[in-house]
Amino acid sequence: MQTEILIAGFGGQGVLFAGQVLAYAAMDSGYEVTWFPSYGPEMRGGTANCTVIIADEEIGSPLVAHPQVLMALNAPSLDKFEPQVVPGGLIVANASLLNREVERDDVRAIILKANHIAEDLGDRRMANMVMLGALLTQLPVLTLEQVKTALKEHLPERKQYLLEANYRALDAGAAQAAELIV
Amino acid sequence: MTRELMKGNVAMAEAAIRAGLDAYFGYPITPQSELLEWMSKRMPEEGRVFLQAESEVAAINMVYGAACTGARVMTSTSGPGISLMAEGISYIAGTEVPAVIVDVVRGGPGLGNIAPSQGDYRQVAHGAGHGDFFPIVLAPSSVQEAVDLITEAFDLAEKYRTVVFIVADGSIGQMMEPVSLPEPRAIQREAPDWAVTGAEGRPRRTLTSLYLQPEEEEEVNLRLVRRWREAEANEIRYREYYLDDAEYVVMGFGTAGRVALSAVRAARAQGIRVGLFRPVSLRPFPYQAVRELAEKAKAFLVVEMNGGQMLDDVKAAAQGQVPIRFYGRMGGVVPFPDEVLDEIHALVSEPPTLDEDPRARWLDNMQRRMS
Numbered sequence: 001m002q003t004e005i006l007i008a009g010f011g012g013q014g015v016l017f018a019g020q021v022l023a024y025a026a027m028d029s030g031y032e033v034t035w036f037p038s039y040g041p042e043m044r045g046g047t048a049n050c051t052v053i054i055a056d057e058e059i060g061s062p063l064v065a066h067p068q069v070l071m072a073l074n075a076p077s078l079d080k081f082e083p084q085v086v087p088g089g090l091i092v093a094n095a096s097l098l099n100r101e102v103e104r105d106d107v108r109a110i111i112l113k114a115n116h117i118a119e120d121l122g123d124r125r126m127a128n129m130v131m132l133g134a135l136l137t138q139l140p141v142l143t144l145e146q147v148k149t150a151l152k153e154h155l156p157e158r159k160q161y162l163l164e165a166n167y168r169a170l171d172a173g174a175a176q177a178a179e180l181i182v
Numbered sequence: 183m184t185r186e187l188m189k190g191n192v193a194m195a196e197a198a199i200r201a202g203l204d205a206y207f208g209y210p211i212t213p214q215s216e217l218l219e220w221m222s223k224r225m226p227e228e229g230r231v232f233l234q235a236e237s238e239v240a241a242i243n244m245v246y247g248a249a250c251t252g253a254r255v256m257t258s259t260s261g262p263g264i265s266l267m268a269e270g271i272s273y274i275a276g277t278e279v280p281a282v283i284v285d286v287v288r289g290g291p292g293l294g295n296i297a298p299s300q301g302d303y304r305q306v307a308h309g310a311g312h313g314d315f316f317p318i319v320l321a322p323s324s325v326q327e328a329v330d331l332i333t334e335a336f337d338l339a340e341k342y343r344t345v346v347f348i349v350a351d352g353s354i355g356q357m358m359e360p361v362s363l364p365e366p367r368a369i370q371r372e373a374p375d376w377a378v379t380g381a382e383g384r385p386r387r388t389l390t391s392l393y394l395q396p397e398e399e400e401e402v403n404l405r406l407v408r409r410w411r412e413a414e415a416n417e418i419r420y421r422e423y424y425l426d427d428a429e430y431v432v433m434g435f436g437t438a439g440r441v442a443l444s445a446v447r448a449a450r451a452q453g454i455r456v457g458l459f460r461p462v463s464l465r466p467f468p469y470q471a472v473r474e475l476a477e478k479a480k481a482f483l484v485v486e487m488n489g490g491q492m493l494d495d496v497k498a499a500a501q502g503q504v505p506i507r508f509y510g511r512m513g514g515v516v517p518f519p520d521e522v523l524d525e526i527h528a529l530v531s532e533p534p535t536l537d538e539d540p541r542a543r544w545l546d547n548m549q550r551r552m553s
Contacts, residue, residue: 020187020358027187027360035187035358039213039296058324060444062357062437065518154187 001056003141004064008049008081009073009094014128018071019050021132025142025150026054036062047076054141069139071131073114075099092135092177094127110134112176118169126169133173138181144174185360190325190350191216193361194258194284197329199224201336202367204253205231207244209263212296213352214286217258230369238263242270242283249279250389252377254336254370258284260352261302262293264310271345272311276391276402278376280339282332284348286355289514297514298352300436303491306347307465314403316410317345318417319465323440325359327462333364338417340374342409349464351487353437353516410466419462420471424450428457430529431475433496434485435461437516442485445522456526464492472499482506483529485522487515490541497540505533508540 005022009015019035026033037050051067053059066086072078074097085091087106096115112134114127121130136144151166188196195217198206206221218234225232231248235241241257248255259267264285274281287302289295307319318338322328328350335346373379378387393399423443425431434442439460446458459475461468472495476482482504484493490508497506509525511517534540 023358024187027185033187033360036353037356039352039356058443059359059440060447061441061519062353063441063516063518065520 001141002059003054003069003139004067005052005054005069005071005135005139006049006067006081006084007052007071007073008047008077009128011046011048013048013073014125015048015073016050018128018132019052021147021151022052022054022142024154025147026052028150028153029142029146031056031141032059034059034062049077049081069135071135073097073128073131078102090135090138092131094131096127108138109182110138110177110180112173112180114173117172117176121165121168121172123165123169126165129166129169130173130176133170134177134180135173136170137174137177144170185362187358188325188361189216189356189358190328191286191355192220193325193363194328194332194348194350194355195220196224196363197332198256198282198336199228199230200364200366201333202254202369203230203256203336204369205233205248205255206257207233207235207241207248207255208257208259209235209238209241211260211263213288213298213355214258214260214284216355217284217286238266239270242267242274245281245283246270246274246277246279249274249281250277250378252370252373252379256282256284258286260286260288261290261299261305264302264305268309268311271317272313272315273391275311275315275317275345275406276313277389278343278402278406279389280336280343280346282335282339282346282348284332284350287349287351289512295514296352298354298356298437298487298516299512299514300349300351300438300487300491301512302349303464303486303488306349307467307495310345310347315344315406316413317347317465318342318413319347319349319463320419321349321435321462321464322354323436323460325354325357326361328354329361329363331462338413342413343376344409344413349436351437352514414466417463418466418468418471420468421460421462423458423460425457425459425475428455429480430454430456430483430526431459431479431481432456432483432485432522432526433459433461433472433492435464435492436487438485438487441517441519442522444519445526448519448523449526454526454530461492467495467499469495469499472496473501473503476500476503479504481529481533483522483525484508484540485517485525486510487517488512490544493540502536505536505538506540507534508544510544
């Protein structure tokens with residue numbers, strides 16, 4: 001069994017970090033995992049994405065043409081990757097930065113205003129964790145608790161003070177997702 | 183055993199430190215730079231040598247000098263850096279001192295780009311510098327394998343007094359995977375009996391790659407060939423997947439090999455009897471194992487992230503015993519498993535012939551794809 005997740009957005013939105021949190025949680029839960037970043041000559045404000053693959057056997061390709069899950073943090077990412085999601089897959093998209101709905105009717109979708117939710121919690125930079133919380137409600141391979149544990153284990157000492165804020169953002173995303181899944 | 187999630191470049195650096203690396207000399211180049219960065223932080227912590235040279239040419243000559251003292255020493259770079267280092271690499275080989283060189287390959291030729299590629303296969307496995315010598319070349323396909331091979335590389339370099347290359351394409355350098363790191367080994371304190379360490383109280387030793395008398399040079403050349411024959415006998419490494427009952431065999435190394443693994447699994451799920459052969463030692467190349475597969479298989483599919491550089495070695499090994507199809511992506515493009523699966527389907531439905539040129543059919547297909 002293999003789970004493939006593509007996370008995409010602007011550089012600076014925590015796209016790569018969100019993927020790493022999933023990868024740490026998968027590793028700590030005993031799975032094989034790969035985290036593959038786009039590493040072109042890009043900068044803050046440019047596009048960024050990473051692919052996380054979680055499996056229970058040696059992982060082949062670190063990239064897939066048709067991921068099962070897309071987490072799109074901005075409009076260009078949804079435009080680019082929506083057509084690639086496998087039928088029956090899942091799209092989690094950030095309504096705060098979108099001007100349209102998800103068009104595919106053969107995938108499940110959670111559209112939530114991640115930036116707004118994060119701002120209400122006091123830190124716009126937590127939008128990635130809000131999205132991740134929503135995604136985890138629909139990701140059989142990992143639970144919210146496993147991801148929280150991984151954050152606690154692997155967040156460097158100097159960032160540990162952000163742990164509670166990350167938890168709140170994950171919880172808020174998860175709570176919203178229940179009402180939004182279509 | 184506890185696992186850590188590490189980027190390939192960082193994991194290779196840490197593995198080298200744990201293998202007892204005394205000194206690292208390098209110069210930054212993407213997609214390898216995290217390796218040098220990690221060294222710049224960790225080597226001073228360990229009280230060992232880290233030096234960022236003014237160029238790759240300087241770095242490899244520092245490696246040469248340090249290697250002559252019997253130190254465990256390495257450098258890392260990407261294709262353009264290997265080109266600059268070629269002279270020094272040849273001097274190291276000619277002087278018969280051990281060194282480990284990591285090549286995190288990017289798109290080329292020329293300045294190319296920083297995306298993952300396997301375009302340096304021929305450069306390191308068949309070239310690496312002027313004159314008659316044979317470097318050992320190892321190609322990992324995962325971060326764990328990169329860690330394991332780095333550890334081994336130092337032992338091989340010292341055993342055969344040779345240059346050992348680790349060829350990791352950019353994706354191995356940049357991706358993160360869980361790894362189990364080896365326990366740190368002690369720094370080797372006793373210098374080998376050929377090292378130049380100061381001759382006080384013992385006869386002088388000379389290390390050189392200069393032999394003005396052709397007969398003298400020939401003696402060295404023959405010693406290198408004999409040592410290489412030993413490496414060929416003992417150091418062949420490869421991985422086999424689903425080959426027991428395979429009618430068709432896919433071949434690929436490094437990232438192309440693991441992409442092919444996904445495609446082979448998908449084809450197996452569709453009932454196609456296909457397996458994967460993944461060379462790990464690109465030099466010495468597993469000619470004999472490929473030859474044996476050529477006698478059993480209906481057809482080969484060679485997959486690479488270059489224009490068929492390993493393909494030529496596979497052809498040499500197969501000696502016309504099996505028809506071969508080739509699929510390559512170039513320029514820094516990493517193939518998706520779906521593409522390789524399509525190629526497996528084509529291998530079965532329109533089998534290649536023994537006398538056809540695999541590159542010709544591939545180029546035709548690529549032209550159709552682009553237009």
